[in-house]
Amino acid sequence: METDLTSEYIQTVQQRTQTLYQTTQTAAHESPHLMLGCLEELQSALEELHVAEEELRQQNKSLLSAQRTIEAERQRYQELFEFAPDAYVVTDLYGTVLEANRAAIELFNVPYRHLIQNSLVSFVHKEQRSAFRGLLSQLLTIHRVQEWEVTMCGQDTHSIDSAITVETVRDFQGKAIALRWLIRDVTARKQSEAQLHKLQLQNLELTEIDRLKDQFMATISHELRTPMNAILGFSHLLLKRVSTMEDSTLACMADRIVCNSQHLLTLIEELLDFSKLKAKKLQLRMTELDLLKVADETAQELRHFAEQKGIALNLDSAQQALPIVSDPVRLRQIMTNLLSNAIKFTEAGQVTLGVWGLPAGRVLIVVQDTGIGIDPADQERIFQEFWQVNQTSTRLNGGTGLGLAIVRSLVELMQGSLSIESQVGRGTTFRIELPRQLKY
Ligand code: ADP
Secondary structure: OOHHHOOOOOOHHHHHHHHHHHHHHHHHOOHHHHHHHHHHHHHHHHHHHHHHHHHHEEEEEHHHHHHHHHHHHHHHHHHHHOOOOOOEEEEOOOOEEEEEOOOOOOOHHOOOOHOOOOOOHHHHHOOOOHHHHHHHHHHHHHOOEEEEEEEOOOOOOEEEEEEEEEEEOOOOOOOOOEEEEEEEHHHHHHHHHHHHHHHHHHHHHHHHHHHHHHHHHHHHHHHHHHHHHHHHHHHHHHHHHHHOOOHHHHHHHHHHHHHHHHHHHHHHHEEEEHHHHHHOOOOOOOEEEEEHHHHHHHHHHHHHHHHHHOOOEEEEOOOOEEEEEOOHHHHHHHHHHHHHHHHHHOOOOEEEEEEEEOOEEEEEEEEEOOOOOOOOHHHHHHHHHOEEEEHHHEEEEOOOOOOOHHHHHHHHHEEEEEEEEOOOOOOEEEEEEEEEEOOO
């Protein structure tokens, strides 16, 4: 606009100069002072021309700087396009490739010249080409499609799971002139989704297997318990009879049958209890009881095992009685499991069972030994079912690895808490806090 005005202005000055020139020629002889006037006029026209020239220079300067900015912008866009991490392609409205960046060339694994002027459809998996053509034909009306999943294939025909975003490029009048495609390789994402799906299925299968295992454990231990009770009963009878006979070998064999049957029955009972606890089917039979009395009876029952190993089993309490409402059978089971472990894993020193009243309607049961102790790394794991710290030493000592898992589940059922403190080579202390009465 400004340039038009300047050229108009220069034209006017030229015309005026021309007129002056002609006037000067005709008037030169007749009137010299007219000539002087003309020269002055010419002078001012020349000055105006200078001004116009200066203005032109300024405009030229601004134009040059604008051109440089545009060039820098173009360069920046080109670099962004060229080095974008995702594949970018520009096609005409029929899908013929006009431009493609490096990522696109890498994605399709073809030389640039094979991509340019080629149809983008030819890089789409055969089975999806007609759907792709359908998309192409709709683009003029819908303008943009986002994250459309399509399988593409490169030169070596390997499949590329892609998510395509495409939009129309328009001229300044709004007319669609090209299509800009962003092709994102989602093969890795697809693979991890498939992997995740597989893992979820496996997880479901494992849960089902776990459920079947629990069910099997419950059924089998239930089925074994009745014959095992019969075997134990009959072997007791047998032992009674053969112990009156002269043959000590027979008595010894009958005694071993009784011991082993008893052991097997305990194991079956543990399995059954654990199955019930896991299935949340174990019911507590609550009654008023004296915790101190239950503790004393349990200690008495196990004392001879401790004495057989030459260690003392002490009962420790400041109270005369500790009345609570709980399930005596399950309380005894908790104390028996902890005490038999303490005796099992102690070679010298003593095992102590302590029961104490605590403020806020709670009681404390402590089982302490001076045995082998448990490494900190194993202290959480020992509560997992079938987990044993050291298979060799435990095998010598016997056990199923269910004792502590049962203790933990029972304590939870009784709304209590359980903690352990242990030092390798120095001994272990288990602490259980229970409410004197359960809250429902
Ligand atoms: P187990 O039938 O093997 O005794 P538990 O669940 O009762 O099963 O115990 C799990 C493991 O924890 C034991 O095998 C043993 O390695 C460890 N453990 C339990 N109590 C003690 C303890 N008082 N001292 C040392 N180790 C213990």
